[in-house]
Amino acid sequence: MLPxxxxDGLSASYRKNKVLDDVVFDVSPGTMTSIVGPNGAGKSTLLKTILELHPRLAGKISFFxxxxxxxxxxxxxxxxxxxxxWDFPTNALDVVLMGLYGKIGWLKWPKRSHREKAMEALAEMGMADYASRQISQLSGGQQQRVFLARALVMDADLYFLDEPLxxxxxxxxxxxxxxxxxLKSRGRTVLVVHHDLQTVEDYFDHVLLLNRTVIAHGPTEKTFTESNIYRTYGGTLRWKGAKSG
Incomplete structure (x- = not known):
């Protein structure tokens, strides 16, 4: 099945310091993958480089x-x-509508159908009552729900989330x-930068362990082991949650 x-061979740097080096992995459709690693491992940079928000030094990336x-x-x-x-003067509904600009067009006004779709996404995240609330007036959790609603309204096939929890x-x-x-039950594919190792096994069916390069990647039950976590964190992490092996 096509990934x-x-x-393949992705490398990237910040101010001449290489933060990603020869990163290689494929993601199968319909999976939910956790990207974990120590601080400074390049997790957020990986997402930004893949999505062309940060320049890459080398490597090839393909989607579908x-x-x-x-x-x-x-x-x-x-x-x-x-x-x-978050101080940008806009409300929750307008933030979600930004996820539809590809379909609306940047110089066109949203139609009623677009607003209805955005309201449905807010409702799905329990935020319909806050549609007219300025985003600066929302709590951190509420802001995160609004941003996830914006991603939902795109009805995408592949989702990237950078530490949503x-x-x-x-x-x-x-x-x-x-x-x-x-989303996963609907056949969508999800990649999540995640910080809580205690919930990896409960939340994700695949895991990618990253420390500038891929240490291990695969199904969580086979890949999320003590030895792989030790290799990823360099022995700096004291945690007994993973399987031995």
Missing amino acids: VLSV GSSYQKVKSRIGYVPQRGSVD AGVDAATERAIMATLNL
């Missing part, structure tokens, strides 16, 4: 056997909440994971 994402520019309408992205200017309350975490599982 939905294929990364094609280039990003040809299929970007099939790809959804939720960035880290800390990287967003970081700093959110338990109810929001459950709502986000329920939504991601719903």
Whole structure:
């Protein structure tokens, strides 16, 4: 089966410091993959480089056997909440409508059908009552739900999320994971930068262990082992949650 994402020999740097080196992996359709690794391992840079938000030094990337520019309408992205200017004067509904600009057109006004679709996505995330609320007035968990609604409204085939569960309350975490599982049940593919190793086995069917390069990648039950985690974190992590092997 053709991978939905294929990364071959990817390298990238920040200020002449290489943060990704010869990254190689394929992602099968309909999977939900956790990307884990220590701070500075290049997890966020990996997503940004794949999505052409950060330049790459070397390597090839293909989506559904094609280039990003040809299929970007099939790809959804939720960035880290800390990287967003939440003081920008816009409300929750307008943020979600941004996910439809590819279909609306940048110089055209949204139609009623577009607004209805955006409201449905907000409702799915439990945020319909906050549609007219300025995003700066929302809590961190509410902001994250709005951004996930924006990704949902795109009706993409492949989703990238950069630490969507970081700093959110338990109810929001459950709502986000329920939504991601719903996407997976519909045959969508999801990649998530994740920080909590305790929940990897519960939340994800695949895991990619990253520390500048891919240490291990595959089904969680076979790949998320103590030895692979030790190799990824260099012995700096004291945690006994993974399987031995």
